[in-house]
Amino acid sequence: SEGVEPESILDFSVSTNPLPPHPEVERAVARAAFDRYPDSSSEALRRAIAEANAFSPEEVLVTNGLAQAIVLLAFAFCDRGSRALVASPAFGEYEAASRLAGAEVLFVPAREEEGFAFPAQRLMHAVRAHRPALVWVCSPNNPTGAAPSREEAVSLLRVCEDEGALLLLDEAYVNFAPPGVSARGLLPSPNLLLLRSMTKDYGLTGLRLGYILGATGLLRPLRALQPPWSVNACAQAAGEEALRRNAYYEAQWREVRSLTEWMASKLRALGYAPSPPSANFILFKVGDTAALKEFLWRERILVRDCASFGLPGYVRVGVRSEAENNRLIECISLFKER
Structure with a gap:
């Protein structure tokens, strides 16, 4: 105005x-095919992500940014009347998507007087008390930067396994964090999925690109819900080339x-x-x-x-x-x- x-x-x-993208990433985008539909399964990119993370391609779902991933997860795993826990403060889409899917949303806030440290004990208590369908954790947290320790992540996952909750660790910022923050070593688990953002890691904000890592059985309902051609050809080409230039x-x-x-x-x-x-x-x-x-x-x-x-x-x-x-x-x- x-x-x-x-x-x-x-x-x-x-x-x-x-920081600026690798020049070859820009060239890959320029070479992307505009005259045909993109690969609906993002097969080549999925294989590249799997190789980079030492997973099988079946344990990777490529998404149109993490916003799409969050909506897919809420609708796949929240039934009307179920509960979702959010370790807060947090990205507002966790709450919005969970409510849209029909869930009651409960918050476990980090406390200012504790320096916004990750509220591990209170979160585990809430999982036991409320038996939620989903537990949303951003690690490192946006906006506080706090992340669970390895021991806290292991303990939280065990509680989720005991109570039948699905732990969703949003690791959108993990590559900017000190080494050792990622919970990737806890996979595969029937109660854990990791969310990653190539948008943030590789500076592909205008292209929208993310992925989910986890057990094949957990990704199956997400694939069924994901609209066809969700990830455009330019985003797929950029993602593949970025991984080559890791x-x-x-x-x-x-x-x-x-x-x-x-x-x-x-x-x-x-x-x-x-x-x-x-x-x-x-x-x-x-x-x-x-x-x-x-x-x-x-x-x-x-x-x-x-x-x-x-x-x-x-x-x-x-x-x-x-x-x-x-x-x-x-x-x-x-x-x-x-």
Whole structure:
């Protein structure tokens, strides 16, 4: 409404890979066939994902981003009148999809006074008390960055197995996290599915690409529900080529981790208390978020107000390039001095 060109905005409100794609990924998109329907099963990409994760292709379902995966999971495994647990704060689509499928949604929130640590014990207690159909956990969490330890993930899965719940670990940000955060080693299990986002890992935001890892029997009803040709030819081509260039992206993920550590240190130096950096974004409390947002917008900078996550007074900033991160820190410093 202000006539601002999108290219002039520094958008720290999103949390995807901020670094440029491999040139061959762009060329693969340009070569994709536009004159015929895409492979409805994403067979070549499915095989590439399976190989990269040491799974069989039958244990992989490629989706049109994780938003589609979340809807498929809710409708496949939530019956009307069932319950879904959400470890919160969390991505709003877990709740929206579960309610749309007819489930009652219950929340197990991380506590501010505990530094938003993963609420493992309270979540396990809730699984035993409510016997939900689904348990939604984002690991690392968006927006706090918290993740269950290996021991907590194992214990939670055991409780879900005992109570007949399906544990859904959304690992959309796991490649930006320190090594060892992924629960991939807990598969296969009849009570666990992992969600992954190539949109975020490989910076394919405009193409929408994700996948689910898990036991063949759990993926079967999802395949039946998924609309045909869900994943377009450009997304499939980009995903295949990105996996061929994984060393390039692994180097980017290491760089992003370094950039995140740097930004957290600068925010601490300004007197803020950012969450421990364990993804490609940082959560910190500013108090008057409206004032900060207004101040930054004058410089055409966007940050994410976390009131929508139930965290008023907090903002989340996604990491961008070194120069752009410097610009943000300079502007926040000026905001503090005003």
